[in-house]
Amino acid sequence: MESGISSMAGILKEFPVEPGSLIPILQKSQKEFGFISPQVVERIAAFLKMTENEIYGVASFYSQFRFIPKGRHTITVCLGTACHVRGGAILLEALERHLEIKTGECTPDRRFDLDAVACLGCCALAPVVKIDNNIYGNMAVIKIKELLEKYE
Amino acid sequence: MKLSIDNRSAETQGPATILQVASAQGIDIPHLCSHPELAPYGGCRLCIVEVEGMRGFPTACTTPAAEGMVVRTQSKALQETRREILQLILSEHPSACLICAEADECRDFQQTIRKVSFTTGCRGCPRDEECELQKAVRTVGIEEITFPVYFRGMTPETGDPFFDRDYNLCIYCGRCVRICQEHRKSAVISLKKRGRLTTIGPAFSRSHLEADCEFCGACVSACPTGAMAEKNRKWHGSADRHQDSLCPLCSLNCEIQIAIKGNRAIGTLPPGEPGQAGGELCVKGRFCLSEWVNHPWRILLPRMRFPEGTGTVSWMEAAQKAGAMLQNSGKGKTAIYLSPFLTLEEIAAARLFFQRACVSPHFTTSVLDQKLASFFALSRKSVTVKEIEDSDLLISIFLNGNHNYAPLTLAIKRLASRGVPYLQLGWITDPTSRFAELRSMPEPGREDRLLNDIAHALSAGTGKSGEGGRIARMLKAAKAPAIILSADVLNLSSAEAALAAVARIIKRTHARLVTVHPYANMAGLLSLVPMETAGAVLRLIAHGQIDTLYLIGDIPFSSRPAVRSLICQNVFPPTDLLAADLVLPTATFSEISGSYYSPGGGRRHFQEAIPPPGSALPHEQIFARIAQAMGIEDLKFDPEALSRLIPTQARIVLPARDVAAAPAAKRTARRSKKGFMLLQERSPHSYHGVDLGTISPGLAVIAPVDTLIFNPEDTARLGIASGDTIKMKSGQAEKAFPVGVSKTIPPGLTVLRSPVQDLASAANPRPVRFSPAAVKKRKKTSPGKSHV
Numbered sequence: 019m020e021s022g023i024s025s026m027a028g029i030l031k032e033f034p035v036e037p038g039s040l041i042p043i044l045q046k047s048q049k050e051f052g053f054i055s056p057q058v059v060e061r062i063a064a065f066l067k068m069t070e071n072e073i074y075g076v077a078s079f080y081s082q083f084r085f086i087p088k089g090r091h092t093i094t095v096c097l098g099t100a101c102h103v104r105g106g107a108i109l110l111e112a113l114e115r116h117l118e119i120k121t122g123e124c125t126p127d128r129r130f131d132l133d134a135v136a137c138l139g140c141c142a143l144a145p146v147v148k149i150d151n152n153i154y155g156n157m158a159v160i161k162i163k164e165l166l167e168k169y170e
Numbered sequence: 171m172k173l174s175i176d177n178r179s180a181e182t183q184g185p186a187t188i189l190q191v192a193s194a195q196g197i198d199i200p201h202l203c204s205h206p207e208l209a210p211y212g213g214c215r216l217c218i219v220e221v222e223g224m225r226g227f228p229t230a231c232t233t234p235a236a237e238g239m240v241v242r243t244q245s246k247a248l249q250e251t252r253r254e255i256l257q258l259i260l261s262e263h264p265s266a267c268l269i270c271a272e273a274d275e276c277r278d279f280q281q282t283i284r285k286v287s288f289t290t291g292c293r294g295c296p297r298d299e300e301c302e303l304q305k306a307v308r309t310v311g312i313e314e315i316t317f318p319v320y321f322r323g324m325t326p327e328t329g330d331p332f333f334d335r336d337y338n339l340c341i342y343c344g345r346c347v348r349i350c351q352e353h354r355k356s357a358v359i360s361l362k363k364r365g366r367l368t369t370i371g372p373a374f375s376r377s378h379l380e381a382d383c384e385f386c387g388a389c390v391s392a393c394p395t396g397a398m399a400e401k402n403r404k405w406h407g408s409a410d411r412h413q414d415s416l417c418p419l420c421s422l423n424c425e426i427q428i429a430i431k432g433n434r435a436i437g438t439l440p441p442g443e444p445g446q447a448g449g450e451l452c453v454k455g456r457f458c459l460s461e462w463v464n465h466p467w468r469i470l471l472p473r474m475r476f477p478e479g480t481g482t483v484s485w486m487e488a489a490q491k492a493g494a495m496l497q498n499s500g501k502g503k504t505a506i507y508l509s510p511f512l513t514l515e516e517i518a519a520a521r522l523f524f525q526r527a528c529v530s531p532h533f534t535t536s537v538l539d540q541k542l543a544s545f546f547a548l549s550r551k552s553v554t555v556k557e558i559e560d561s562d563l564l565i566s567i568f569l570n571g572n573h574n575y576a577p578l579t580l581a582i583k584r585l586a587s588r589g590v591p592y593l594q595l596g597w598i599t600d601p602t603s604r605f606a607e608l609r610s611m612p613e614p615g616r617e618d619r620l621l622n623d624i625a626h627a628l629s630a631g632t633g634k635s636g637e638g639g640r641i642a643r644m645l646k647a648a649k650a651p652a653i654i655l656s657a658d659v660l661n662l663s664s665a666e667a668a669l670a671a672v673a674r675i676i677k678r679t680h681a682r683l684v685t686v687h688p689y690a691n692m693a694g695l696l697s698l699v700p701m702e703t704a705g706a707v708l709r710l711i712a713h714g715q716i717d718t719l720y721l722i723g724d725i726p727f728s729s730r731p732a733v734r735s736l737i738c739q740n741v742f743p744p745t746d747l748l749a750a751d752l753v754l755p756t757a758t759f760s761e762i763s764g765s766y767y768s769p770g771g772g773r774r775h776f777q778e779a780i781p782p783p784g785s786a787l788p789h790e791q792i793f794a795r796i797a798q799a800m801g802i803e804d805l806k807f808d809p810e811a812l813s814r815l816i817p818t819q820a821r822i823v824l825p826a827r828d829v830a831a832a833p834a835a836k837r838t839a840r841r842s843k844k845g846f847m848l849l850q851e852r853s854p855h856s857y858h859g860v861d862l863g864t865i866s867p868g869l870a871v872i873a874p875v876d877t878l879i880f881n882p883e884d885t886a887r888l889g890i891a892s893g894d895t896i897k898m899k900s901g902q903a904e905k906a907f908p909v910g911v912s913k914t915i916p917p918g919l920t921v922l923r924s925p926v927q928d929l930a931s932a933a934n935p936r937p938v939r940f941s942p943a944a945v946k947k948r949k950k951t952s953p954g955k956s957h958v
């Protein structure tokens with residue numbers, strides 16, 4: 019993270035100290051490091067004189083920001099109303115167990131990271147799992163293992 | 171301005187929202203997210219109204235009232251929409267009990283057992299009957315929920331001290347988040363993520379402890395539901411009544427109200443409508459007081475020591491014994507330790523009593539040393555926190571506002587966020603640090619130098635360079651600067667030099683001074699009783715010149731000193747090692763009426779709320795009983811007569827200078843490259859000689875004593891972690907301590923807090939005489955662990 023922190027100083031240099039800088043700083047940091055780490059949040063907080071909690075609250079509102087390093091493949095489980103009714107949460111749990119990580123984490127081999135969203139916009143296919151940019155509708159727990167094997 | 175609400179005319183002076191005008195008129199518009207201390211939010215939409223000439227349903231809590239406005243709050247369409255909105259809220263909140271047809275009977279008999287199978291229901295909720303959601307359901311009227319219901323299934327968070335959080339009950343009104351951000355300016359919690367995945371808490375998945383929460387409890391008071399619950403009163407149900415009082419735990423004596431159920435003080439809150447109280451208190455006033463009052467270790471009966479052991483006795487026997495001990499004590503051979511937490515009435519009674527019952531008694535209190543006396547010499551000039559609210563420059567000197575001095579830290583935070591420059595001098599990061607324009611960290615061991623530089627630059631003209639010169643220039647340029655001095659400065663060996671420098675700075679700038687200290691009514695002791703320093707009395711004891719030691723709310727020894735008899739009059743029992751001959755149980759906070767000298771020196775009164783437990787008695791009554799047993803018939807301590815003995819303004823008289831005190835230790839060397847500077851502190855969290863951490867397990871977690879606390883960078887570098895034990899070496903001295911980690915401590919410094927009662931005791935010397943002092947760490951060798 020050492021080099022990360024010094025390039026962080028470079029990012030912050032470009033912005034005035036005002037609340038409006040927060041989103042652009044977050045965007046730049048994410049572009050630079052691939053995700054928003056606790057160290058990055060700490061630096062932004064000190065720069066903008068806000069608390070880390072405020073920064074995280076704002077950042078986590080936007081699904082474009084991620085707080086864990088990316089895996090080679092990103093699994094997103096939908097927990098929107100339609101998917102929830104048809105077992106989205108059960109899918110998420112099964113994936114957590116299968117990958118031995120929690121939601122929002124990345125497997126130690128960096129193969130997969132796992133996340134949940136509120137609605138993917140294709141409720142007719144519920145329950146839905148997205149891997150990278152591919153949507154898998156009508157998912158079921160028994161299909162998980164086979165599906166993951168497609169991704170290396 | 172005049173308007174009409176539900177065909178009734180309403181009037182308001184100055185700007186107000188429709189909701190405020192309506193509630194002033196007694197018109198109840200259902201609302202959930204609005205809170206008197208917070209800016210209008212418009213989140214829950216329950217407060218919708220109709221306003222003639224406005225389209226749709228504006229929310230009453232965000233719409234300003236205007237001249238000639240015609241408002242309707244109860245139309246059919248409104249009620250219909252409110253029912254829809256409330257149903258939406260309830261579709262994500264366990265609601266079986268809220269819409270149950272048998273709810274009314276169930277409150278009395280709980281006969282509806284069938285609900286147990288799928289919900290715990292309202293009867294198991296800590297906010298039952300005080301919940302604003304229940305109230306809203308009752309006013310709006312809901313029989314069923316037509317939306318699909320959703321249970322979030324989140325694990326309740328119970329790992330932090332003082333309060334638990336069950337976000338399954340949360341309605342996302344945001345009141346907790348807003349009170350923490352807007353009102354307390356702490357911003358420890360945020361709304362995280364969005365939609366169905368919304369959660370509330372600190373950054374990432376940190377606990378409140380990890381996020382340096384102040385545990386002020388403002389969020390808990392602000393929550394309209396049972397989502398946030400105080401651990402201590404979770405199962406007490408709602409309070410029967412509230413009694414206004416004053417917090418006795420520091421010099422600020424915050425206004426509080428005591429929540430009472432039956433004869434128990436179940437909690438303490440800031441003033442205001444109990445469900446809507448703001449957040450002006452610190453953790454001690456908000457959470458620790460009820461733990462203190464209700465603690466199972468309290469002494470309930472007088473106890474006496476007999477040759478074969480100790481046993482309880484009647485008040486009659488106890489008073490006779492105490493009287494005999496005082497009578498058998500020679501002239502000038504009785505020493506009385508008085509707690510600085512006593513009320514003015516208790517202090518006046520003690521003085522009256524002992525001057526009649528003994529010949530030339532010595533009065534002292536264990537924390538009163540020369541440094542504290544100098545601090546009080548300066549404190550005579552102190553103004554109140556309110557009086558600095560028009561300042562244009564704030565400088566705090568060695569203020570550690572962590573878990574302390576809430577009204578002061580709030581004032582600093584609020585002023586600074588309005589743009590008033592704030593400078594913080596000292597090492598410890600506290601809630602005000604984020605607002606400091608400049609943080610100055612003097613070199614440990616040379617800390618008086620910066621203050622002297624400032625004082626010098628003020629008299630030598632503006633040309634001075636360096637930090638001192640810069641601060642002096644700011645002070646000169648300011649019209650109404652304020653200096654905030656905390657008793658934390660007394661932890662420095664150079665305290666007297668620092669205090670002298672502050673006095674010079676004030677003289678040269680006419681800055682206003684606010685002092686704060688943890689010895690609530692010390693001004694009362696110094697005003698009403700001829701005090702001596704603790705050191706002077708300690709030497710009398712060491713030279714065998716004291717027969718009888720009478721400890722009143724003060725426990726300065728951890729083992730028995732060489733005296734013939736020892737009486738301990740307190741709320742909690744002293745350690746067995748003290749071998750007290752007589753232990754007398756006293757009433758305490760919430761059980762007594764009285765008054766304190768408050769900051770600024772004025773006298774403020776408070777009333778008792780509940781009776782004391784067991785046979786505990788107020789101090790005045792104990793003195794009266796002993797006086798009677800001694801045959802001093804006329805000492806009755808009539809409250810009115812006592813009150814007349816107390817001036818309305820404090821008049822602080824300092825103890826004689828303790829000339830025989832050991833000369834200040836020599837300054838130690840600067841720290842070596844790998845070493846640390848050790849700052850030894852007297853814990854500011856005590857009450858009547860008892861370390862509050864022993865009474866409040868939560869306080870022991872957030873403010874540990876006898877622990878070496880380091881910055882996380884240092885622990886990472888040393889390869890040690892919280893909970894390890896390490897040895898600390900300074901010169902020849904070596905001692906082992908557990909390790910703690912906190913970001914409030916700067917790298918290179920380590921802080922060791924001692925519980926207050928150990929300090930005066932010769933048996934428990936501080937590990938190093940000088941503070942801060944250079945020390946080295948040695949990791950304790952335990953199997954499998956290597957030397958550092």
Ligand code: SF4
Binds near residue numbers: 350354358359386
């Ligand atoms: S206890 Fe106080 S500081 Fe902590 S989260 Fe609640 S309001 Fe914020």
Ligand code: SF4
Binds near residue numbers: 339341345394
């Ligand atoms: S925890 Fe309480 S105060 Fe905070 S958002 Fe939820 S219901 Fe509102």
Ligand code: SF4
Binds near residue numbers: 423453454574577
């Ligand atoms: S700041 Fe002082 S008076 Fe106020 S609640 Fe805390 S300890 Fe009590």
Ligand code: FES
Binds near residue numbers: 096
């Ligand atoms: S609810 Fe899952 S895609 Fe909309």
Ligand code: FES
Binds near residue numbers: 202211212214215229
């Ligand atoms: S009280 Fe007005 S919107 Fe919530």
